[in-house]
Amino acid sequence: MSRVKIGLVGKPNVGKSTLFSAITANAAEIGNYPFTTLKPNAGVGTITTKCPEVEIGKNCNPREGSCEEGIRKVPIEVIDVPGLIEGASSGKGMGNEFLENVKDADAILLVFDASGRTAMDGTTSEVPIDPAREIEMVRSELYKWLSSRLSRDWDRFAKKEDSTGEKAIKGLLKKTSSLGIGEKSLSMVLNSGVFPAKLSLWGESDFDDFAKKVFEIVKPIVLVGNKVDSASEETVTKLRSTYPEILFTSGGQELAISKAIENGILEGRSLPFKISDRASEAQRKALAKVEEVMSREYYTSPQQILTKVVLSKLDLIFVYPVYDESHWTDKEGNVLPDCFLVPRGTTAIDLAFKVHTEIGNGFIKAIDCRKKRIIGRDHELQDSDVISIVSKS
């Protein structure tokens, strides 16, 4: 079962690596200049859910991630790439080649500087930069990149696929599977627009439309305004009315909080802050400012962003496949060893194939272990279901 993958993309110097560090607790290089990141950073973040272990009164044995006091942490892969500049899709700067590292991401966090102090090339700007322009620039580069990636070596490919007499989707799948776009997603994309039935008739505008639809339907782009500690309320309000689903955060502040906790100056992340008596006046002042920003109604912590993207935007649910329906274990007796994040609508047979192709091929029935009830192959799974699959193999 492959992990959910989230890519951080944006112009240079907006704080992608800072956010990456805040989400993954990996220390990525952070610098106040463009192109600090020269190679992609890969790390693991987690999202949490209530573990069903409490229902059977036994501690679980997660194969991946961890579980503490009934709260299960499920790993999510996070990739931070070098900054993108205008024209990246046609080879400018260095962002283009590194987009390859997020090509199979399930969602993209488009990180921009909400304070408007970073110029398009990542240098510090004295004149305010309109974040909306920045958002559109990065988004357009993403579209162009995908479009050009798709059309690469197209003529030869299209001719060959058309000659098989098979439907276009069969051939297209060969191109899109490396982009993390499987048959279901591909058919949704194709059905959402008008595309020529013959691949050799596809042209520039078809590639562009296709790329746009992919980011609308399969790989959502989530707008994340970083450095909100230095942004004006006016900018935030304006952006929220233009982009209703936009999120605001501060990776810099989140790292400062982590450091304060590490140093024993702050008790935890929850509000209101509990500051230690040992804190100096300057530290108190700095933390009060952080607290004010975090209390804003629109503030979303990097951890909350990750959860929102995975559970709301991608609409994934947690399911626990087990072997033993009564003890909720695998064959070796490990309790609830796996926790999968799967799309809502996943059926028992879909889960069987996710566990193993052979399990899917040999599917006989599945059991909802909580309700102690047999479910059929097309039964839709619910969040937190514990499922045992009975298979010939």
Ligand SMILES: Nc1nc2c(ncn2[C@@H]2O[C@H](COP(=O)(O)OP(=O)(O)OP(=O)(O)O)[C@@H](O)[C@H]2O)c(=O)[nH]1
């Ligand atoms: N005020 C403020 N500054 C921040 C915040 N997050 C990051 N920064 C600063 O912004 C600068 C750039 O941060 P990075 O994380 O290196 O940015 P990046 O987007 O990874 O940059 P590249 O790798 O060059 O593309 C650094 O000086 C950070 O300290 C924030 O929330 N608020």
Ligand SMILES: [Mg+2]
């Ligand atoms: Mg960076």
